[in-house]
Amino acid sequence: MPAPLSTASSAAQPQPQHAGASAVLSLLTSLFFTWGFITVINNTLLPHLRSVFDLNYTQTTLIESVWFIAYFFASIPSARLIERVGYQKAMVTGLVIMAAGALLMIPAARLPSYGVTLIALFVIAAGITLLQVSANPYVAVVGSPETASARLNLVQAFNSLGTTLAPLFGAYLILGRSASGTAEAGHVLTQTERLADAQAVQLPYLIVAAVLVILALVIARFPLPVLHGATRRVSSEERAKMSLWKHRNLIFGIPAIFIYLIAEIGVANLFINFTAQPEIGNLNHEQGAHYLFLLWGGMMVGRFIGSLLMNKTSAERVLACAAIGAFIVMMIAALGTGSVAMWALISVGLFHSVMFPTIFTLGIKGLGPLTEEGAGLLIMAIAGGSLVVVQGWLADTIGxxxxxxxxAVCELYVLFYAVWGARATNAFPDAK
Structure with missing residues (x-):
């Protein structure tokens, strides 16, 4: 991942007045909130599209796979764009790209077209990738290195606020206004109902596009400071002497992000269908979306708690405890029945809450001038969410x-990372 701004260009221009750290973090929370909100709308959109297009679980989870494949393809172009235009313009560009993808959902609904829907979601995800590549490392290094995990968990809590509210938005404006969302389990939609349901997504995505454009205008006019010099890319001669692969915390952090995303996205995407099972909750999709609200609410609460805990104990310890808790409740969800299994799946949000921000900050710890490149690789690993299609295949095959x-297996790798893989090697001194 490239440097935020070249030292040469910043030296040649007058230095503008920048906003304080608290104002910057307040603004960035809006970005985290926004992409969390839009990502989780998918959780209500997927069961809706499953009914509209009569999809099996593999085809349904393929929609989310396309979303996360965008992270793989868009991460490197995002990094190069940041190198050319800087972080602030890159954030604005990301919001505009997301708005364009949201507007593309309108013709996708009018046709209706499964293929155009996939393209629209890919475009939205590409815009979110640009925001992720920009904002996560920015928050991690904009303050004290000792509190980086706590700081990123705090702003990620507002990401979870977005993910918590999104199911309510989707339940009311998508599932609550469609025949598939309010029908009893087993109801087969008529062709007329399918066409009407497809068009139910137009208003929600029009609202989303309008909000994204407004936020882009706000970010464009905000005086964001540059990152401190210790994270800037070094000269090509110096860089040739350095290796990212000497940093164990990064080497094992990349698969940790990849594997964790399989777990998080699999739970979120199949949650509503899980609660609809007669032996679990026997809920319709609209009712299931309200319980999904509790799952993401647990992630929000967990990140606030995690931010406080990491000011008192190590991030590695908090991550290890979260991984153990997640493994236990996932085994109950997979093997239990009734409300016990359903509430076990809901509670995993509390344990998943700290995983992404903590793995990310532990992964870039001690990278110094290699921070941006390491952060880019960690963001690219979010593509692990695309392998949710494997769980879709398992659902079709074994239930x-x-x-x-x-x-549950994914949680064990996160535990390994917390206990051993996150230990930094060949670390550069922390920037002051």
Whole structure:
């Protein structure tokens, strides 16, 4: 990932007045909130599209796979764009790209077209990738290195606020206004109902596009400071002497992000279908979306708690405890029945809450001038969410409930990372 701004260009221009750290973090929380909100709208959109297009679980999770494949393809172009235009313009560009993808959902609904829907979601995800590549490392290094994990968990809590509210938005404006969302389990939609349901997504995505454009205008006019010099890319001669692969915390952090995303996205995407199972909750999709609100609410609460805990104990310890808790509740969800299994799946949000921001900050710890490149690789690893299609295949093959055993295995790798893989090697001194 490239440097935020070249030292040469910043020296040649007058230095503008920049906003304080608290104002910057306040603004960035709006970005975290926004992409969390839009990402989780998918959780209500997927069961809706499953009914509209009559998809099996593999085809349904393929929609989310396309979303996360965008992270793989868009990360490097995002890094190069940041190198050319800087972080602030890159954030604005990301918001505009997201708005364009949201507007593309309108013709996708009018046709309706499964293919155009996939393209629209890919475009939105590409814009979110640009925001992720920009904002995560920015928050991690904009303050004290000792509190980087706590700081990123705090702003990620507002990301979770977005993910918490999104199911309510989707339940009311998508599922609550469609025949598939309010029908009893087993109801087969008529062709007229399918066409009407497809068009139910137009208003929600029009609202989303308008909000994104407004936020882009605000970010464009905000005086964001540059990152401190210790994270800037060094000269090509110096860089040739350095290796990212000497940093164990990064080497094992990349698969940790990749594997964790399989777990998080699998739970979120199949949650509503899970609660609809007669032996679990026997809920319709609209009702299931309200319980999904609790899952993401747990992630929000967990990140606030994690931010406080990491000011008192090590991030590695908090991550290890979260991984153990997540493994236990996922085994209950996969093997239990009724409300016990359903509430176990809901509670995993509390344990998942700290995983992404903590793995990310531990992964870039001690990278010094290699921070941006390492951060770019960690963001690219979010593409692991695309492998949710594997869980979709398992759900079709061995059953939806047993497919969550895959999630339980993912939690064990996160535990390994917290206990051993996150230990920094060949670390550069922390910037002051």
């Amino acid at each position: 939806l409930q047993l497919s969550f055993l895959l999630t």
